[in-house]
Amino acid sequence: MTPKNLIILLSCLSFLTISAQEKKAQTKEKAKEHTTKTVDNKEIKENKDQLKTVSSTKVDTSKIKLKNIVKEIDSTSNALLDVNFKLLKKKAHASYYHQKFHGKRTASGKKFDNNGYTAAHKKLPFGTKVKVTNEVNGKFVIVEITDRGPFSKAREIDLTKKAFMEIADNKKSGVVFVTLEVVEEKK
Template sequence: MTQKFIILLLTCLSVLTISGQEKKAQLKEKSKEKTTKNTVTRENKEQLKVIASTKVDTTKLKIKNIVQEIDSTKNALADLNFKLLKKKAHASYYHQKFHGRRTASGKKFDNNAYTAAHKKLPFGTKVKVTNEVNGKFVIVEITDRGPFSKVREIDLTKKAFMEIADNKNSGVVFVTLEVVEEK
């Protein structure tokens, strides 16, 4: 019995020393991996700097393009004359159920375009619609007749309306209507 006990004890000790050695070997490998990872990142710092500068350059280009678009829009607006049609007019927007239907002018209605309906203005007339509260404006083309309410003056597409509206939940805004005339 004592021999069996001694053999069992020696076996356990050998297993413990082997597992301890394996743990030491694993720890050495992990530390080597960490040092190699640090060396790799040091070597790639220059590449990362190049990538970062490229991203900054593309951002600068995008901003530059936006500024150029704004300038060209300002120049295009400078070439236009606006004839006042009405102040404090009520503007509303089309319901989505009209999307895809034909308008009075024969064009297909698109709620994502910059078009509008007016009772009397000729089709194709461009109108600058300015929100009197916040000063935001859009230029829309008259393609339909309406609105069929005595109070409202113009029906805008939902996209045009949402661009000038402060409160996206409102259905009516007070606007100034100006007919666009080219110089």
């Protein structure tokens, strides 16, 4: 082996050693983050036990609008909602409204806001709250039915663009398979 090749080989080995050390450091940092999250979750669970609440539903979103009250929910914890979910349909096609409808009147008489959490359904009564869950990633939103549609036999529900983008993995896709559940208050 020539001295020139030896120098190249040694420099490559030193680079690989540095890369391995960097990976170990990153792994240690991730382990610290995981430990912190575990501690935080324990603290959250202890606080909930003091309030005598029972965790039953995993929540991904930061805000849910229910009965005109916005409840703040910590996305890393489980939260008890005073509602039941009645399954309406699985593997339903959901799409979103075009921007040209923004500001126009809906079938219920309300002004359409593409930045809100509303939807169109063919049969559900106006004002019905529906939990729309993306079947691929588990993300969900709760929307209020304010309009009729979609006017395509293949689709079940039209969401506002904001609601659709919150649950979609592929932001360029126009249709997502979802599970629809009607939100009912506990009695």
